[in-house]
Amino acid sequence: MTDPAGPPSxxxxxxxxxxxxxxxxxxxxxxxxxxxxxLHGDEGIGLDKxxxxxxxxxxxxxxxxxxxxxxLLPNASLLAQTWDRDAVAEAGAVLVDEAAAQxxxxxLGPTINLHRSxxxxxxxxxxxxxxMLTGHLAAAYVGALQERGIGASxxxxxxxxxxxxxxxxxxxxxxxxxxxxxxxPFEVAIEDANPWTVMAAYNDVNGYPSxxxxxxxxxxxxxxxxxxxxxxxxxxxTTTAAQSANAGLDLVMPGPETPWTRGLLDAVRAxxxxxxxxxxxxxxxxxxxxxxxxxxxxxxxxxDLPDPAGPxxxxxxxxxxxxxxxxxxxxxxxxxxxxGNPITxxxxxxxxxxxxxxxxxxxxxxxxxxxxxxLRSRLGSANVTFADGVETRRTLPTARPxxxxxxxxxEHGIRVRVFDDAGRLTHSRHLDVAELEDSQNEWLxxxxxxxxxxxxxxxxxxxxQLGTRGPGNWHLATAGHEEDYRVDYHPGPGGGFFRPKxxxxxxxxxxxxxxxxxxxxxxxxxxxxxVVSEAARSSAPAIADAAAxxxxxxxxxxxxxxxxxxxxxGEDKRTLALPGDQDALVxxxxxxxxxxxxxxxxxxxxxxxxxxxxxxVLFTGLPGxxxxxxxxAALLGDVLPEGRLVTTFPRRNKQGPAWxxxxxxxxxxxxxxxxxxxxxxxxxxxxxxFWFGHGLGYATWxxxxxxxxxxxxxxxxxxxxxxxxSGRRPGRETVQVYxxxxxxxxxxxxxxxxxxxxxxxxxxxxxxxxxxxxxxxxDEETRSWIPLRHGVIVIARxxxxxxxxxxxxxxxxxxxxES
Numbered sequence: 041m042t043d044p045a046g047p048p049s050x051x052x053x054x055x056x057x058x059x060x061x062x063x064x065x066x067x068x069x070x071x072x073x074x075x076x077x078x079l080h081g082d083e084g085i086g087l088d089k090x091x092x093x094x095x096x097x098x099x100x101x102x103x104x105x106x107x108x109x110x111x112l113l114p115n116a117s118l119l120a121q122t123w124d125r126d127a128v129a130e131a132g133a134v135l136v137d138e139a140a141a142q143x144x145x146x147x148l149g150p151t152i153n154l155h156r157s158x159x160x161x162x163x164x165x166x167x168x169x170x171x172m173l174t175g176h177l178a179a180a181y182v183g184a185l186q187e188r189g190i191g192a193s194x195x196x197x198x199x200x201x202x203x204x205x206x207x208x209x210x211x212x213x214x215x216x217x218x219x220x221x222x223x224x225p226f227e228v229a230i231e232d233a234n235p236w237t238v239m240a241a242y243n244d245v246n247g248y249p250s251x252x253x254x255x256x257x258x259x260x261x262x263x264x265x266x267x268x269x270x271x272x273x274x275x276x277x278t279t280t281a282a283q284s285a286n287a288g289l290d291l292v293m294p295g296p297e298t299p300w301t302r303g304l305l306d307a308v309r310a311x312x313x314x315x316x317x318x319x320x321x322x323x324x325x326x327x328x329x330x331x332x333x334x335x336x337x338x339x340x341x342x343x344d345l346p347d348p349a350g351p352x353x354x355x356x357x358x359x360x361x362x363x364x365x366x367x368x369x370x371x372x373x374x375x376x377x378x379x380g381n382p383i384t385x386x387x388x389x390x391x392x393x394x395x396x397x398x399x400x401x402x403x404x405x406x407x408x409x410x411x412x413x414x415l416r417s418r419l420g421s422a423n424v425t426f427a428d429g430v431e432t433r434r435t436l437p438t439a440r441p442x443x444x445x446x447x448x449x450x451e452h453g454i455r456v457r458v459f460d461d462a463g464r465l466t467h468s469r470h471l472d473v474a475e476l477e478d479s480q481n482e483w484l485x486x487x488x489x490x491x492x493x494x495x496x497x498x499x500x501x502x503x504x505q506l507g508t509r510g511p512g513n514w515h516l517a518t519a520g521h522e523e524d525y526r527v528d529y530h531p532g533p534g535g536g537f538f539r540p541k542x543x544x545x546x547x548x549x550x551x552x553x554x555x556x557x558x559x560x561x562x563x564x565x566x567x568x569x570x571v572v573s574e575a576a577r578s579s580a581p582a583i584a585d586a587a588a589x590x591x592x593x594x595x596x597x598x599x600x601x602x603x604x605x606x607x608x609x610g611e612d613k614r615t616l617a618l619p620g621d622q623d624a625l626v627x628x629x630x631x632x633x634x635x636x637x638x639x640x641x642x643x644x645x646x647x648x649x650x651x652x653x654x655x656x657v658l659f660t661g662l663p664g665x666x667x668x669x670x671x672x673a674a675l676l677g678d679v680l681p682e683g684r685l686v687t688t689f690p691r692r693n694k695q696g697p698a699w700x701x702x703x704x705x706x707x708x709x710x711x712x713x714x715x716x717x718x719x720x721x722x723x724x725x726x727x728x729x730f731w732f733g734h735g736l737g738y739a740t741w742x743x744x745x746x747x748x749x750x751x752x753x754x755x756x757x758x759x760x761x762x763x764x765x766s767g768r769r770p771g772r773e774t775v776q777v778y779x780x781x782x783x784x785x786x787x788x789x790x791x792x793x794x795x796x797x798x799x800x801x802x803x804x805x806x807x808x809x810x811x812x813x814x815x816x817x818x819d820e821e822t823r824s825w826i827p828l829r830h831g832v833i834v835i836a837r838x839x840x841x842x843x844x845x846x847x848x849x850x851x852x853x854x855x856x857x858e859s
Contacts, residue, residue: 054336055326058085059319068304071321073295076275076479077102079325080295081334087326088334091142092193092293096149096165096181097396097664098403099138104477104537105404105567110138111348111665112396112405114361116151117643118661120167121364121683121735123774123793125180131360132184134353137345139190145332146191146237149401152178152225155644155687156201156716157698161612164397164643164662168686169717169732171221172790172814175228182233189339191332194229195239196274198222198256202701202708203532204612207277209703210244213710218246219818220714223260228813230265236331237270240289242277251278257288270328282307290321349406354666361663361670362679367736368657374635375656376677376738377595380423384590385415386629387429387599387622389641393667394601397643399538399609404473405665411599411639414668418676427586429598430579430621434605436542438509438569439474444494446470447554452497454570459489475509475569477537492570493556496549503575507544510568511536512559514543519554521547529564532610536566539608544571579621587628596633597675598626598654601641607662612701615693616647626650639671645689648729659685677738682772684735684838688718691729696721719787722780722839733790733838739771744803746835746844754812754827755779756791756848761806761835765798772797776838777808779815779848781831788834789814 059067066082074080074089081089094100097115101107111134113119119128139147151162155169167174182192199211199222213222229235238261241250250256251273261267272291278284281303284292292298307313326335333339346352367375377383390411396402416424441452448455454474458467467483474494478484498504506521508514511529516522523545530539559568590596600622606613617623630636630653637656640646641663651657658681663670674681690696697712697720712720718732742764750758759777774795780788792810816825835844 051327051330055323058087058326059322061085062322064305064308064315064318067318067322068300071291071318071325072298072300073291073293075296076294079291086336087329088338090146090329090332090334091144092146092148093139093142093144094400095135095147096151097401098405099135099142099144099147100401100403101142101144104402105475106471106473106477107404108142109348109404109406110141111353111357112403112408113357114364114664115164115397115643115662116167117164117686118361118364118663120173120177120686121366121661122360123173123684124795125176127360127363128177128180129184130356132181133188134356136185136188136190138348140341141345143341144190145334146193147185148193148195148239150178150181150192150194151196152194152229153196153200154222154225154716156710156712157701158616158645158687158690158696159613159699159701160201160644161203161607162397162399162609163687164607165401169688170686170790171224172228172811173686173793175225176232178225178229179232182229182235186233186236186331189333191236191328193237193239193272194226194235196241196250197226197238198241198250199243199245200241202612203610204701205703205706206610207242208706210247210707211710212246212707214713215820216818217710217713221716224813227265230267235269236328237272238267240271240273240277242274249279251289252280252283252287254287262288268324268327270324282312285313285317285321290324354669357664358666358669358673359679361661361666362674362681364661364683365670365674365681366659366683366685366734367681367738368659368730368734369651369654370656370736372655374595374637375658375675377637377675379419379676381594382423382425383415383419384425384427384593384596384633385412385599386427386586386590386596386625388432389601390426390599391428393599394603394607394641394662395664395667396662397607397609398604400534401609407665409666409668411668411671414670414672415675417669418672425589427589428577428582429586430582430625431576432601432620432622433603434619435539436505436507436509436544436571436573439572441473443497443572444474444570445497447493447495454492454494457491457493458484458487459491460486461488475567478568479565488561489558490568491556491558492568493554494570496551496553496555496572498549498551501548501550503546503548505544505571505573505575506547506549506555507542507571508557508559508569509542509571510540510559510566512562512566512568515558517556518547518549521545529566530610534610536564538610540567542571544573546575579624583621583625583628586625587632590629590633593633595635595637596629597637597639598629599639599641600626602644602646607643616645616690617693618646623649627653630654637675639675645687647690647692651729677769680738680770680772682735682737682774684733684774685730686732688721688728688732689730695726695728697724715787718839719789722788731838731840733774733776733836734840735774735838737771738769739765739767739773739798739800741771741773741837742766743835743843746846748833748846748848749807755815755829756810756833757812759792759808759810759833759835761808761844762803763796763798763806764803765800768800770797770799774837775806775808776836777810778834778836778839779828779831780834781828783817783828783830786817786828788839791815
């Protein structure tokens with residue numbers, strides 16, 4: 041990391057000269073966004089425009105929908121389930137190519153907030169409930185981007201562990217909790233990888249907005265951690281000029297109009313902010329520009345980049361997804377499936393997999409492979425019987441482009457026509473997707489009425505759910521059906537963009553039938569689109585059909601999960617129960633089939649009331665564009681699903697150290713303190729459904745011995761473990777090392793892990809390097825760190841499967857314990 045207090049460099053001198061030539065007005069312009077996702081350039085000082093894009097599971101680009109097709113990666117918690125820094129770095133390298141393809145300088149990720157409550161709606165974007173695992177994986181992600189010249193942005197600093205009232209909530213936590221838990225992953229990422237930007241959150245922390253937190257942004261981030269990067273606001277999070285500028289915020293997004301462009305000049309003239317403070321913000325902005333190739337020379341962008349839908353990416357993304365999947369249960373070696381044996385495949389998620397979560401991280405993928413197609417491509421169509429199962433979605437998705445055609449050109453997609461207040465046609469264009477972004481600018485700036493039209497490309501006469509998605513007053517018309525209706529905005533910020541509601545009616549249609557939907561101008565930006573979906577089906581006959589299809593089959597595979605109704609930015613869940621009648625579906629199929637495998641397509645814990653009735657459970661996360669191929673590869677063992685859980689699974693609702701995400705009178709108390717996730721479960725002596733770190737894989741393991749092989753004044757530095765693969769298949773073991781301090785009030789915590797590939801019957805020696813940053817406590821009286829030197833080292837496959845325990849003290853040298 042560059043030492044801000046070190047001697048000046050040529051770059052420092054160049055930046056000083058540039059700042060000296062800028063007027064105060066130009067300086068303020070540079071530290072406010074130019075538009076939604078770019079920063080102003082300045083030819084006078086040789087500064088090029090800097091482009092940013094949402095991440096972290098793909099590079100979306102500057103538009104929310106209808107942009108370039110790009111790689112849709114496995115979601116962050118699925119990548120984290122690999123517990124593999126190299127896998128996360130490989131994903132980061134893919135994002136570099138995706139950023140280069142769109143000439144994007146900064147990817148807004150990774151998200152390193154923690155999985156405090158399993159109800160958190162945006163947990164799919166974040167790595168885990170553990171600060172050490174999160175911090176180390178984030179450092180790998182950041183390093184992979186930045187060593188190739190693309191900036192990363194660790195977010196959201198700080199305390200954005202849930203979405204309810206996220207722009208107004210005041211998150212309260214003790215100084216000890218702040219330091220040991222929620223700052224910890226940011227500290228690791230900054231110390232180990234120096235991300236070039238940090239994003240300040242929407243919420244307040246202990247009474248102050250994140251964008252105005254002098255203690256966090258200046259005292260800790262800059263003075264203590266010596267961070268020299270840019271602190272950028274989350275979009276629209278900044279509400280003040282003087283307070284945020286003085287606190288340490290460097291860049292306000294989005295632009296072009298911001299609280300700084302409106303008020304910072306006056307604040308400087310009034311003496312509330314010094315021009316030197318503004319200069320420091322510009323200095324850090326120019327340092328970022330240099331790092332990403334926008335100052336003083338302009339970078340060149342490669343053109344020979346892999347196709348997002350090409351064989352290289354398909355193999356890569358399928359392998360990354362499958363390797364992070366977790367085998368939760370596998371009685372009688374039901375998995376892997378045997379090729380050649382016919383199976384019954386059941387569930388809406390099998391034909392309509394959820395590949396990504398909802399919100400600003402959404403990517404326009406080139407395709408999403410279904411589980412039906414993935415298994416049929418490997419087993420043959422004759423060996424896979426599919427039964428659709430029950431309804432799962434509350435909000436219907438926009439129609440697939442293959443189902444609609446532009447009535448003027450015949451191309452797949454839709455026709456959009458725009459009318460002004462006088463009813464004159466002002467614009468007409470073809471879109472190759474069935475939705476559009478109405479940001480109320482450019483070609484839609486004067487739209488009083490927007491008309492979407494399409495002819496239906498359905499296989500034959502059939503009933504469908506026909507309607508629209510997005511807020512506004514709609515008029516829908518087609519042969520035999522016409523209606524007027526209002527779709528409301530989803531409550532909360534971005535409700536017209538990130539969680540648009542839908543409305544549909546069941547209509548019998550024929551191929552080539554024209555549908556027209558017209559919507560009036562509305563108050564806020566929004567996403568608008570057509571809905572064309574299979575006709576809704578009641579649960580009872582669907583479950584009966586699925587059970588009949590499974591009867592007499594050796595194996596039934598039921599695919600269930602959450603949808604973007606539950607896993608989305610801007611809204612938290614209220615329950616961990618699967619939506620619809622999916623539990624009843626699993627129970628019925630399990631009673632009919634000889635053996636039942638449940639595939640859980642979700643990023644966060646789900647309740648499993650049927651767990652004792654089924655033979656195997658595979659937890660797949662949100663697998664990205666190669667979803668079905670990845671699930672098939674894991675089920676068949678083509679890629680070993682050696683993932684380990686990153687979040688503890690409760691047995692029922694309201695279990696665990698933190699449950700509620702709803703603030704009371706605007707305040708959310710982090711009452712669990714340092715006992716987040718598995719730490720709280722362990723302290724309470726409770727038994728969850730599945731522990732953090734759990735994962736069976738397809739091998740079995742014997743731990744032959746373990747010892748503390750290195751210590752210093754900070755604690756344990758190394759632990760050596762000898763293990764053997766006692767199974768019949770190759771395996772990759774994740775050796776987890778925890779410290780359980782003997783001091784009252786200190787929770788058990790992960791301090792290190794390592795992975796080893798071992799052939800059947802063979803043994804391996806594994807060395808685990810332990811992080812001293814998680815073997816200390818924050819003393820609130822002295823405001824200092826104190827090492828935790830006494831306790832027990834726990835070597836485990838998750839805290840539900842402890843293999844070796846070793847007492848440790850201040851001077852433990854080569855203590856050795858046989859398992």
